[in-house]
Amino acid sequence: MANKSVWSDNRFWRRSATWVTGFASVLLIWLTFDTSAQIAMGNDQDLKDGVVKRVPGPTVINYKISYEMSSKRGHEVPVIGGNDGEGNSLFQEKEKFFGRDDWSEEEAGKLLHLGKLASQAKNCMDCHTLLGNGAYYAPDLTKAWLDPAWGPDGAMQALTGKETKEEAMAEFLQHPDQFATHARMMPDLGITKEEAIGLVAFLKHMSSIDTNGFPRNFGRMQGAVNGK
Ligand code: HEC
Numbered sequence: 001m002a003n004k005s006v007w008s009d010n011r012f013w014r015r016s017a018t019w020v021t022g023f024a025s026v027l028l029i030w031l032t033f034d035t036s037a038q039i040a041m042g043n044d045q046d047l048k049d050g051v052v053k054r055v056p057g058p059t060v061i062n063y064k065i066s067y068e069m070s071s072k073r074g075h076e077v078p079v080i081g082g083n084d085g086e087g088n089s090l091f092q093e094k095e096k097f098f099g100r101d102d103w104s105e106e107e108a109g110k111l112l113h114l115g116k117l118a119s120q121a122k123n124c125m126d127c128h129t130l131l132g133n134g135a136y137y138a139p140d141l142t143k144a145w146l147d148p149a150w151g152p153d154g155a156m157q158a159l160t161g162k163e164t165k166e167e168a169m170a171e172f173l174q175h176p177d178q179f180a181t182h183a184r185m186m187p188d189l190g191i192t193k194e195e196a197i198g199l200v201a202f203l204k205h206m207s208s209i210d211t212n213g214f215p216r217n218f219g220r221m222q223g224a225v226n227g228k
Pocket residue numbers: 118119122123124125126127128137138139141144147149169173179180181182183184185186187189199
């Protein structure tokens with residue numbers, strides 16, 4: 001037995017297995033804590049202090065959100081309150097949401113909560129995808145707020161006859177069957193006005209989440225869809 005190769009030694013494999021399992025466990029625990037910290041929601045003070053959070057606080061609905069190419073990261077990122085020219089948020093430029101840009105943390109939180117409950121009750125995920133979960137029957141809603149179709153020169157805003165993005169989206173959500181496009185039709189889900197406002201807040205907040213450029217090429221795809 002003196003010349004037995006290390007590869008056929010049971011002790012070698014047992015030790016290796018123990019080390020690999022131990023290392024993987026530590027790595028997984030570390031990654032879990034790291035992820036939890038990364039996806040923890042920020043608050044109003046972070047926005048005021050210009051602290052970048054992957055998931056901004058609810059009062060992000062008071063700010064202008066745009067989608068800009070980040071030269072450093074090589075994909076589009078949500079930019080909050082104005083762009084420094086390189087795809088970084090300035091947290092300065094406000095934008096009225098249903099006539100106000102001073103929604104308090106509590107008010108904005110309630111709106112988001114209502115929107116989230118409505119999205120679950122009406123099961124948007126049955127047809128749409130939100131943050132990677134759901135179906136592909138209808139457009140991905142992760143960045144729907146940033147779709148230029150809802151903007152001032154957009155086809156959807158024009159179709160609803162409303163003056164602002166949020167009013168146009170809320171109107172569509174209450175009567176989607178009245179605003180038929182060339183695509184598949186969204187059925188009337190009996191969404192109330194309050195629910196629609198909550199849902200639009202939910203969509204606006206979701207669009208501000210840094211999803212590492214997911215869904216891929218959203219900016220280009222939407223531009224193409226709307227002929228821009
Ligand atoms: C039964 C399937 C179905 C369900 C459920 C559904 N939708 Fe839709 N939705 C559609 C379809 C189909 C379209 C595309 C309509 C069109 O382009 O004319 C659409 C379009 C939209 C749009 C416009 C898409 C864009 O790119 O801007 C929004 C916003 C939207 N839905 C939100 C919602 C929300 C919020 C819910 C849940 C409360 C929901 N939908 C539930 C089928 C559905």
